[in-house]
Amino acid sequence: MKKIQLYIISGFLGSGKTTLLVQLIKQWQDQKVAILMNEYGGFNVDSKILGDAVPSHELLNGCICCDLKSDVEVQLHDMKHRYQPDIIIIEATGVAHPVEIYDACSAPSLTEILDIQAVVTLVDGPRFLDRGKLSVMTKRLMEEQVQYAHIVLLNKCDLLDEQEVGRLQSDITAINQRAELIMTTYSQVDAVQLAASGAAFEAGPHSHHGIQSLVYTFTGPVNSRRFVDWLRSMPSSILRVKGFIKFQENPEQVVLFQYAYGIPQYEPEAMNLPLKLVIIGEALDKSRLLDQLDQLQFG
Numbered sequence: 001m002k003k004i005q006l007y008i009i010s011g012f013l014g015s016g017k018t019t020l021l022v023q024l025i026k027q028w029q030d031q032k033v034a035i036l037m038n039e040y041g042g043f044n045v046d047s048k049i050l051g052d053a054v055p056s057h058e059l060l061n062g063c064i065c066c067d068l069k070s071d072v073e074v075q076l077h078d079m080k081h082r083y084q085p086d087i088i089i090i091e092a093t094g095v096a097h098p099v100e101i102y103d104a105c106s107a108p109s110l111t112e113i114l115d116i117q118a119v120v121t122l123v124d125g126p127r128f129l130d131r132g133k134l135s136v137m138t139k140r141l142m143e144e145q146v147q148y149a150h151i152v153l154l155n156k157c158d159l160l161d162e163q164e165v166g167r168l169q170s171d172i173t174a175i176n177q178r179a180e181l182i183m184t185t186y187s188q189v190d191a192v193q194l195a196a197s198g199a200a201f202e203a204g205p206h207s208h209h210g211i212q213s214l215v216y217t218f219t220g221p222v223n224s225r226r227f228v229d230w231l232r233s234m235p236s237s238i239l240r241v242k243g244f245i246k247f248q249e250n251p252e253q254v255v256l257f258q259y260a261y262g263i264p265q266y267e268p269e270a271m272n273l274p275l276k277l278v279i280i281g282e283a284l285d286k287s288r289l290l291d292q293l294d295q296l297q298f299g
């Protein structure tokens with residue numbers, strides 16, 4: 001089954017995300033594209049700009065990365081059934097954190113239908129230069145949007161002089177050396193550049209490229225003590241682990257497991273779901289993780 005290609009567009013308020021969306025839709029006219037938009041207020045201005053040509057769903061009244069996380073999973077499944085798109089583009093609110101969005105799109109049930117191609121972060125050049133004047137929280141969010149991107153578009157280059165472009169390039173590279181950095185004006189970029197980068201994450205020599213995920217399927221219950229030991233051994237580059245698991249103490253019970261910021265959560269699950277675990281992190285050592293999980297399962 002062909003998976004849907006998913007692009008996540010991140011970037012601070014007014015950085016050019018909708019402008020990019022419009023560009024991409026034009027370039028992908030021969031593909032079936034669907035859009036999932038997230039607007040913080042109750043009314044989505046951007047979807048009105050896009051019109052009816054491309055099916056779009058909206059997540060309103062909240063942020064994709066906080067209160068609407070579970071809605072993302074439902075919406076993405078719904079979009080697949082309704083439109084069978086080749087590509088889904090998610091435009092997050094300007095205040096969303098890319099790790100949380102990536103997390104929302106990596107629910108175990110989604111890994112079978114979606115391929116996350118890229119987290120593309122738009123940087124508003126002049127605003128980013130002046131970020132020191134913003135609150136610590138806002139500055140940190142803007143920098144984290146850069147830190148976790150696969151591709152950074154340094155946008156609004158028409159409003160920058162050569163020296164400023166140089167300064168921004170070195171700032172952005174200092175925050176994220178792995179991301180591909182592309183200078184843009186009015187978010188103009190060749191969509192192929194985004195797709196090609198997405199494919200390169202897995203295949204190329206630079207496989208430590210940005211945020212990644214790994215899915216592992218357990219065939220049966222595991223030893224809970226060893227599972228906890230394994231979690232404790234996780235490096236800080238592991239940002240999230242989640243999925244469904246069974247433990248040997250109660251081998252019939254499916255447990256929904258979530259791990260974020262070093263804190264695990266276990267909740268009994270009523271349905272008998274596939275025992276898939278999704279691990280999200282930066283520069284994942286995939287073969288080592290697979291070995292460790294095999295050990296947990298078969299060791």
Ligand SMILES: Nc1nc2c(ncn2[C@@H]2O[C@H](COP(=O)(O)OP(=O)(O)OP(=O)(O)O)[C@@H](O)[C@H]2O)c(=O)[nH]1
Nearest residue numbers: 013014015016017018019094155156157185186187
């Ligand atoms: N001068 C200049 N203006 C730009 C550029 N890119 C976008 N803009 C303008 O910046 C404004 C914000 O662009 P949007 O694409 O709506 O930004 P956004 O990130 O979707 O904004 P939010 O949805 O509010 O977060 C619009 O008026 C755009 O026309 C650029 O490269 N140069």
